[in-house]
Amino acid sequence: MGNNAKIAILMGSDSDWPLVKKAVDVLKDFGVGFDVKVLSAHRTPGKVREHIKSCEENGVKVFIGAAGKAAHLPGVIASLTTLPVIGIPIKSSATGGIDALLSIVQMPAGIPVATVAIDGAENAALLAIQILSVSESSLGEKLKQHRKNMESSIEKKNKILQEQIIKPEA
Ligand code: RP5
Numbered sequence: 001m002g003n004n005a006k007i008a009i010l011m012g013s014d015s016d017w018p019l020v021k022k023a024v025d026v027l028k029d030f031g032v033g034f035d036v037k038v039l040s041a042h043r044t045p046g047k048v049r050e051h052i053k054s055c056e057e058n059g060v061k062v063f064i065g066a067a068g069k070a071a072h073l074p075g076v077i078a079s080l081t082t083l084p085v086i087g088i089p090i091k092s093s094a095t096g097g098i099d100a101l102l103s104i105v106q107m108p109a110g111i112p113v114a115t116v117a118i119d120g121a122e123n124a125a126l127l128a129i130q131i132l133s134v135s136e137s138s139l140g141e142k143l144k145q146h147r148k149n150m151e152s153s154i155e156k157k158n159k160i161l162q163e164q165i166i167k168p169e170a
Pocket of ligand 1: 011012014016040059061066067068069092103
């Protein structure tokens with residue numbers, strides 16, 4: 001358990017790491033404490049249970065579960081806690097991630113999992129930060145700045161595109 005972790009990320013396999021790293025990068029940019037573990041709903045069910053308990057006892061506020069194929073991990077996490085759980089369906093199979101998406105998004109009534117797009121790691125991190133921002137106004141300010149930065153970046157891209165369109169052929 002990482003020190004001062006507010007967001008705990010669990011991924012079903014180390015093969016999920018290249019994608020999950022994108023969520024971690026966002027959390028680092030925002031200066032939010034996090035913990036990341038490889039723990040599987042299928043391969044290490046007992047350890048998942050123990051870890052969720054330990055996270056709750058150590059001040060974690062939001063969970064992110066990332067998994068591919070028959071992706072039960074986010075739903076299993078949600079069954080073990082009343083804290084919010086965000087699921088990232090990972091494109092790690094022959095079906096392009098549709099299997100993971102449906103496994104995560106189609107939770108039966110009573111145990112919700114907030115599901116982001118297939119491979120939507122950045123949005124999972126941003127949504128987790130948004131949840132934390134309800135009680136941490138400094139994160140709300142950082143989120144507003146992040147939106148402004150995105151706006152400036154799109155404006156720059158549009159300007160470059162317009163210049164290319166009007167530029168006479170060489
Ligand atoms: C899931 O199965 C993992 O989340 C991963 O996306 C997928 C494949 O796992 P490995 O066979 O690469 O360990 O449990």
